[in-house]
Amino acid sequence: MLIIDCPWCGPRQETEFGYGGQAHVAYPEDPYALDDAAWAEYLFYRDNPKGVHAERWVHSVGCRRWFNALRDTHTYDVLAVYRMGEPRPDVASPHTPQDSELVQSTVVPGTPESPAPGSTTSGTGNHP
Numbered sequence: 001m002l003i004i005d006c007p008w009c010g011p012r013q014e015t016e017f018g019y020g021g022q023a024h025v026a027y028p029e030d031p032y033a034l035d036d037a038a039w040a041e042y043l044f045y046r047d048n049p050k051g052v053h054a055e056r057w058v059h060s061v062g063c064r065r066w067f068n069a070l071r072d073t074h075t076y077d078v079l080a081v082y083r084m085g086e087p088r089p090d091v092a093s094p095h096t097p098q099d100s101e102l103v104q105s106t107v108v109p110g111t112p113e114s115p116a117p118g119s120t121t122s123g124t125g126n127h128p
């Protein structure tokens, strides 16, 4: 059972909460300027990280207030909660660097047909 720390009520079981999707998805400043692809990006595409994810939650059977949480999608640990309008806390996933190392270590040993020396494989799949 996940324990979520409501910013107003304190720690409660996850069954008291509802998930509201990714946090910090801002409405377009000029919606009339968007083409169909940009609208689709805004409406349907969300981050899907393995690691820290900013999410909206509502304490639906408690205070009924919305808040944001930083949850590690790898471990399900809720790393921080903060009220709407407050800045996102700077929390790093303790697992992301290990995962990046794992990706690199699985790529590098398989080198019979690897790129020429000096070339690098860039990107670990991490978002900025």
Ligand SMILES: [Zn+2]
Pocket: 006, 007, 008, 009, 010, 059, 062, 063, 064, 065
């Ligand atoms: Zn609450």
